[in-house]
Amino acid sequence: MGREQPQQQAQPPSQMSYTVEQLVALNPYNPDILPDLENYVNEQVSSQTYSLDANLCLLRLYQFEPERMSTQIVARILVKALMAMPAPDFSLCLFLIPERVQMEEQFKTLIILSHYLETARFRQFWDEAAKSRHIVEVVPGFEQAIQAYAIHVLSLTYQKVPRPVLAEVANSGWILEKVHGRGHQLIVLPRNEFNHPEVKKSAGESVPLDHITHVRLTYAPAMPATL
Amino acid sequence: MESTYDYDDTVKHQQQQTDLGYDPNFVPDSVKSFVVHLYRHIREKNVYEIHQMYEGSFQTLSDRMFKESPWPSVDAISQYVDQDHVFCLLYREMWFRHLYARLSPTLKQRIDSWDNYCSLFSVVLHGVVNMQLPNQWLWDMVDEFVYQFQSFCQYRAKMKNKTEQEIALLKQFDQAWNVYGVLNFLQALVEKSQIIQILDQEKEGLEQFTATDGYDYNGGSNVLKVLGYFSMVGLLRVHCLLGDYQTGLKCLLPIDISQQGVYTSVIGSHITTIYHYGFANLMLRRYTDAIREFNKILLYIYKTKQYHQKSPQYEQILKKNEQMYALLALCLSLCPQVKLVEETVNSQLREKYGEKMIRMQRHDEEAFALYDELFSYACPKFITPSPPILEEPLVNYNQDAYRLQLKLFLYEVKQQQSLAGVRTFLKVYSTISVGKLATYMEVDEPTLRTILMTYKHKTHAIDPDGKVISTADVDFFLDDDMIRVIESKPAKQYGDYFLRQIVKLEGVMTDMDRIRLE
Numbered sequence: 001m002g003r004e005q006p007q008q009q010a011q012p013p014s015q016m017s018y019t020v021e022q023l024v025a026l027n028p029y030n031p032d033i034l035p036d037l038e039n040y041v042n043e044q045v046s047s048q049t050y051s052l053d054a055n056l057c058l059l060r061l062y063q064f065e066p067e068r069m070s071t072q073i074v075a076r077i078l079v080k081a082l083m084a085m086p087a088p089d090f091s092l093c094l095f096l097i098p099e100r101v102q103m104e105e106q107f108k109t110l111i112i113l114s115h116y117l118e119t120a121r122f123r124q125f126w127d128e129a130a131k132s133r134h135i136v137e138v139v140p141g142f143e144q145a146i147q148a149y150a151i152h153v154l155s156l157t158y159q160k161v162p163r164p165v166l167a168e169v170a171n172s173g174w175i176l177e178k179v180h181g182r183g184h185q186l187i188v189l190p191r192n193e194f195n196h197p198e199v200k201k202s203a204g205e206s207v208p209l210d211h212i213t214h215v216r217l218t219y220a221p222a223m224p225a226t227l
Numbered sequence: 228m229e230s231t232y233d234y235d236d237t238v239k240h241q242q243q244q245t246d247l248g249y250d251p252n253f254v255p256d257s258v259k260s261f262v263v264h265l266y267r268h269i270r271e272k273n274v275y276e277i278h279q280m281y282e283g284s285f286q287t288l289s290d291r292m293f294k295e296s297p298w299p300s301v302d303a304i305s306q307y308v309d310q311d312h313v314f315c316l317l318y319r320e321m322w323f324r325h326l327y328a329r330l331s332p333t334l335k336q337r338i339d340s341w342d343n344y345c346s347l348f349s350v351v352l353h354g355v356v357n358m359q360l361p362n363q364w365l366w367d368m369v370d371e372f373v374y375q376f377q378s379f380c381q382y383r384a385k386m387k388n389k390t391e392q393e394i395a396l397l398k399q400f401d402q403a404w405n406v407y408g409v410l411n412f413l414q415a416l417v418e419k420s421q422i423i424q425i426l427d428q429e430k431e432g433l434e435q436f437t438a439t440d441g442y443d444y445n446g447g448s449n450v451l452k453v454l455g456y457f458s459m460v461g462l463l464r465v466h467c468l469l470g471d472y473q474t475g476l477k478c479l480l481p482i483d484i485s486q487q488g489v490y491t492s493v494i495g496s497h498i499t500t501i502y503h504y505g506f507a508n509l510m511l512r513r514y515t516d517a518i519r520e521f522n523k524i525l526l527y528i529y530k531t532k533q534y535h536q537k538s539p540q541y542e543q544i545l546k547k548n549e550q551m552y553a554l555l556a557l558c559l560s561l562c563p564q565v566k567l568v569e570e571t572v573n574s575q576l577r578e579k580y581g582e583k584m585i586r587m588q589r590h591d592e593e594a595f596a597l598y599d600e601l602f603s604y605a606c607p608k609f610i611t612p613s614p615p616i617l618e619e620p621l622v623n624y625n626q627d628a629y630r631l632q633l634k635l636f637l638y639e640v641k642q643q644q645s646l647a648g649v650r651t652f653l654k655v656y657s658t659i660s661v662g663k664l665a666t667y668m669e670v671d672e673p674t675l676r677t678i679l680m681t682y683k684h685k686t687h688a689i690d691p692d693g694k695v696i697s698t699a700d701v702d703f704f705l706d707d708d709m710i711r712v713i714e715s716k717p718a719k720q721y722g723d724y725f726l727r728q729i730v731k732l733e734g735v736m737t738d739m740d741r742i743r744l745e
Contacts, residue, residue: 028414028474029406029407029410029411029414030407030411031407052473053473053474053477056471056473056474057474059471060469060471060474063469063612063613064406064407064612064613065613066613086684086687086689086695087689087693088511088512088689091510091512091635091639092471092472092473092511094635095470095471095472095510095631095632095635096469096470096471098627098631099627099630099631099634115642118642118681118684118685119642119677119681120676120677120678120680120681120684121677122677123673153680153683153684154680156680156683156684156687156695157679157680157683157704157705158704158705158706158707159704159705159706160705160706160707161705161707162707165676194683194687194695194697194702194704
């Protein structure tokens, strides 16, 4: 299977997204930009892009004016945030969503899905996601994004991972099929500093140059500098 | 002086006296002298004298004469200061601040204070202010502004016992302390002052700001620039109150907290900045960043608090000190990187929370109660920014925001529940099979694998640039069935040692040189 294209492919920024990003940077505390931000969420979904800042901005505006909140948009934001794992974006969004909204069915499901991912319970995650297709399949690229996260966690943890574990974590029956008849096989994961301690660049000490020059200057010696 | 007043005014005046129990128009001589001198010092841009009066005389007079009543009204003193519009705004700001600190503001007073801030900030934003004010005062303005906003939101959310007049006033003045207004004022101060560009250009040597502590030695005014600077901290604070930690930290970015700066020139600003920075990082799971900064500031407070004993901020300093120890205890319980904590701070921490921290590591019911307790004690006073629904039934919802943040925090703690157990075993073994460890931990193998992956996920944070950073104190990797613990030898810090010895030696040589010359 190899590594799928991770996360969302960056599309060339459309005219609208350029303007929205500007709005978020320059004039974020403005109730008038709410519709633009909502449209931007939909654009992120359809063009497989992502902007945490814009989405947080929208969630804030919903906080300021709860009667304008669209739970559908919030659900999409949360799915996008889930796809951004291992970044903690999902929690960041939850901090801004009122508790009574979080009690609604679709949000409870999303929170459970997030919980499974945070605690690496991938089998339970894929089971639950299969039951909640209507929530997660609204956002294209969902499966690939979660698979990328799963691979990330695996490569932090394992040098060599048993195939069945990999298959379960990445939800890919493809792997198990190939294995059939060849018995238990190990996949070697790419080397990085987290599963191969020797690869880790030496913590090495850095003595900043200005510390040394400071010493020399403070105690300017009587003898001429020979450096 | 019946002739100068209407009949209505006289009645109102007398009514006021009986209602308030004091006369707002009575100006004692000491107050008259105070405003006259303060006004002169401001006109003469004598920052030192202004600071003495602001920190010293104002407090002394407040303690002596206005312990339980407000200062004289601005209308009463304006005659002594040429009715100067800006001075009156400044005086009123101090007047309200005193009121909030010593007494309980009424709703009308809250609204009036908002109006005063609007006028004051508008004047500053129009760039017509030509004063130099001490940083302490400018910080206090921003700090108080955010505090009064927080206080108003808390007040407004307690709808249950509101009188009809109060509800009517709330409906009438729905723009007062509106969250959009507050945020936009702070944002406007940041933008109009161009403080971000100034700080950028300062790095390249094209501007002087930090070097002069923000003061303008070219005959100009420091007010807009420094208010803009402190507003960045103000924005961090407001965003934390709303639960938006990511954006809060973004607002603080232009300030380099690894260095001294204008934010350290006032102790209140220094503490508020680091407290909120640390708290935001705690909620963002960047535990090591939080620990580092808490460590630095707690050490700083330890060394310097004796110098602030007489200052009006002393109590606040002590309170925040205690809260940050609690936050540090939380961080270290979730991310045991004790080597990041300096000796003095560590011993203080052990004294205050040592026992609780041991119990928190157990991750049982009692532990969660302790996490709850410490978080509730140390967290900011979260607010619900939206206006209340002014229809029956009226409820109190002032705790909603806090409950949500607490709930989500404890949720995170729960997810990390299994990690403490893993840590204990990893410290003892250099290799152990998945099967064996599963038996010891009384879980099945698949569960153990998920626990190990959770450990890896939770101890590898994503830094602001998207890179993966390990915050694990003990680490491992899995080779199929075998867990191999990674030896972490503490890197020997030779560089520091050598530098210190060089400095010592050069000192000795300089001394010897001196001897010979005599």
